[in-house]
Amino acid sequence: MKTRIKKIAVLTSGGDAPGMNAAIRAVVRTCSYYHVECIGIYRGYQGMIEGDFKTMSARFVHHIIQKGGTILKSARSDEFRTKEGRKKAHKQLKDNNIDALVLVGGDGTFTGGMIFNEEFNFPIIGIPGTIDNDIFGTNFTIGYDTALNTVIDAIDKIRDTASSHNRLFFVEVMGRDAGFIALNTGVGAGAEEILIPEEDMGLDRLLESLKKSKRSGKSSSIVIVSEGDKTGKNVFELADYIEENLPQYEVRVSVLGHMQRGGSPSCFDRVLASRLGVKSVELLLDGKKNIMVGLIDNKVATTPLEKAVKGKHTINKELLRMSDILSV
Ligand code: F6P
Numbered sequence: 197m198k199t200r201i202k203k204i205a206v207l208t209s210g211g212d213a214p215g216m217n218a219a220i221r222a223v224v225r226t227c228s229y230y231h232v233e234c235i236g237i238y239r240g241y242q243g244m245i246e247g248d249f250k251t252m253s254a255r256f257v258h259h260i261i262q263k264g265g266t267i268l269k270s271a272r273s274d275e276f277r278t279k280e281g282r283k284k285a286h287k288q289l290k291d292n293n294i295d296a297l298v299l300v301g302g303d304g305t306f307t308g309g310m311i312f313n314e315e316f317n318f319p320i321i322g323i324p325g326t327i328d329n330d331i332f333g334t335n336f337t338i339g340y341d342t343a344l345n346t347v348i349d350a351i352d353k354i355r356d357t358a359s360s361h362n363r364l365f366f367v368e369v370m371g372r373d374a375g376f377i378a379l380n381t382g383v384g385a386g387a388e389e390i391l392i393p394e395e396d397m398g399l400d401r402l403l404e405s406l407k408k409s410k411r412s413g414k415s416s417s418i419v420i421v422s423e424g425d426k427t428g429k430n431v432f433e434l435a436d437y438i439e440e441n442l443p444q445y446e447v448r449v450s451v452l453g454h455m456q457r458g459g460s461p462s463c464f465d466r467v468l469a470s471r472l473g474v475k476s477v478e479l480l481l482d483g484k485k486n487i488m489v490g491l492i493d494n495k496v497a498t499t500p501l502e503k504a505v506k507g508k509h510t511i512n513k514e515l516l517r518m519s520d521i522l523s524v
Contacts, residue, residue: 201295201319201480203233205249208266209240209273209301209308212457213325213339215465216266219300221257222473228254230481235294239269240301241276241308244285249292261466264342264459270301276308279315286316295319296480298473302326302337306488306505313501319485321476322501325469327457330374332507333499334490338472341464343370343456344380350452351385351418358416361446364406364438368431368451371422377456378422379515388417388523391434393424394511402427402434403441410444412524417445471496 206223208216220236227234236256238248260267275281289297296319299309309320324331327343347369358365367387371377375392382390388409391397402419409417421431429437435447461469472489475496479487488504490497499507 201232203235203294204296204298204477204480205235205237205294206298207237207240207244208268208270208325209299209305210270211326212266212270213327214264214342214459214461215338215469216300216325217260217263218461218466218469219323219325219338219473220268221260222470223298223477224252224257225254226474226477236268239271240273241285242271242273244288245275245281247288262460264461282312282315298323298476300325302328303331303505306501310501310505313486319480320501321479322488322504323472323476324488324490328371328374329376330372330509331504332509333488333504334492336468336491338465338469342459342462343377345462346456346459347377347381347452348384351381354450355416355418358418362415364417364445364447366419366421366431366435366449368421368423370456371424373424375422375511378420379511382420383515383519387420389419390516390519391419391421391425391427393422393426395516396426399427406438406442
């Protein structure tokens, strides 16, 4: 017989992402709909260790669907990496009669959740929330679409000034070890080159490509560099290298940084977060646990948490080939 779940807690952990609030709202309201108590855990796993809990009603989450960041705040907890820390966290959940957990975050969050479940057999559902889109088991993570739009908007602006001055810009975007943001914004913004960790293009090819751009009469060039790119040079070193080897170029660097994580979530991210939030609670009430909810072919799908952590979400290399054609 299934144990009836009476109290569900939700937390956000790791790097924040636009749409996390929409996910929190969906979890809270679905709990309310099914008459289950919902607890918000502040500051991710650190708040879980410290018992930083708050009962959340349907009204508590009003007007947050459009807000960036996370009302529950986020933290990366070193203490939760220790067995002692996880023991304290488990005691807090038990003392507060919490039956199950919904985790909104990325692979670090899910790894922590997986270990916690192995140690304490505690029911967990993961919701993928990160701008990096680097989670296996979902085509899209919450926050990725908004980040793409933020980046595109920034690159369009950089293009204005780049072409006014006939300059070459290296634009560094986030993504940790994954090139999803770089690749898709590169195609979407019409970048001349895209450097991503998954494909080492090599410096010679970059030089050749930029020479070709100059010969073809382009008034500006934009190279998108993913922060995890493995050419061996960071974005500033790349700029110096090009200035030394192609003096015909005036080069500038723009590192977009954390602005990519902020802002009001796009409609896509709000809907995605709402769908995954509702499903996470329904799955728990149905006795399911230790899975991640994601979106595959526009359907909500589930993946074992372990697979979500160990699997690799691969980029579409066809986009790189296309980008070469389109930047001719
Ligand atoms: O995972 C999201 C992300 O923004 C990555 O793209 C980036 O590498 C990292 O977090 C930055 O982390 P922090 O905010 O701790 O500097």
